[in-house]
Amino acid sequence: MTDLRDLRFVPLSAASWPLLEDLFGPERGADSGCWCMWWRVSRSRFNAMGKDARKAALHRLADSAQPLGILAIHDDQAVGWCAVAPRSAYPVLMRSRVAAPLPDQLVETCWFISCLYVRVGFRRHGLTAHLIKAAVDYALACGASCVEACPNEAATSSSEGFVGTPATFAKLGFVEVARRSPTRPLMRWMKSNRRGQTKHQG
Template identity: 45%
Template sequence: MEGPPPRRRAHGVTDVVPLTPDRWPALAELLDHGGPAARCWCMAWRIGPEYRRRTAEQNRAGLHDVVAAGPPPGVLAFREGVAVGWCQITPRGDVPAIDRQWRLRRVDAAPVWAITCFYVRKGHRRAGVMADLVTGAVDLARAAGAPAVEAYPLDGAVSPSATSTGYATTFAAAGFVEVARRSPERPVMRLLL
């Protein structure tokens, strides 16, 4: 399954597409710009704290293997042919380290898909890319037959810190509702598909 076809977003400048092996170079170029994403390569939720003991190259190779094996583990946002954003979305079972966090433990036994990570290129932040990534991620999950999508964003009214998991307001605007909150700053939000 390659996921839904690319789709032009409402503001006409961002295409959001599933991360397939042929699009790996675009993701690599995006994440190679430094910062936490260039160290983690979205392996933290897949393997837990072990990702910190691995080199950035090992984490990069780990995500490359996930992409090569398929199905797409997330979506990429493009503007004028350049990747400007990334969102990891997978069945929750593919990111087992999330269950180690007491704040994020399962709400129930529903077989949800989990949005666990975002990266938006500098110069494209606060321009609607994250909202487009959320929509694209939901489209990917829906095309795969997921019954629901969960997210674990920060509540910006409680914690203004930067986050790679997004903000609750972005998810609320996309129709997600809070289903649990075990710490003041971190709601568990869900969208039924």
């Protein structure tokens, strides 16, 4: 079994881009060539781009030093990814039926976990929880007041489970704040609630 105590976490950047590229697969692009652009561009643009253009778009963002997410590193190899950024970075998310912000939020300081991806061979070992905790720490270090997610209770495949499960988030101190879909609760971690937090490395 993989010893998760050996993990370290680094933000995605120009320097760490090759690690993400290796994790996703240079040609595959994680799930169906998404390259984590699903929430960042309109659906019509996403479909028109194709996976090569999506990859190039994410690469440009990494080069720009914008906050994009956290990589889990084991033996100098990326084994997991958590996309986390300010809500304002996800224009499609802002209009989502299930994940749109609540009226009580300051969108500028609320961050959102939009994607979780774990390398084959490292799945079902609890790595997702470590990624979420590192993402919370990263968001707080960047000035976030809260972190939200919209996990899926009914995930039956990796593509459906890329948002995580409510049970995992709940164990880390996230609480349900809205439910616009029977299987997709909107969950929030507040800065005042530090239960389940782990120290961010890197």
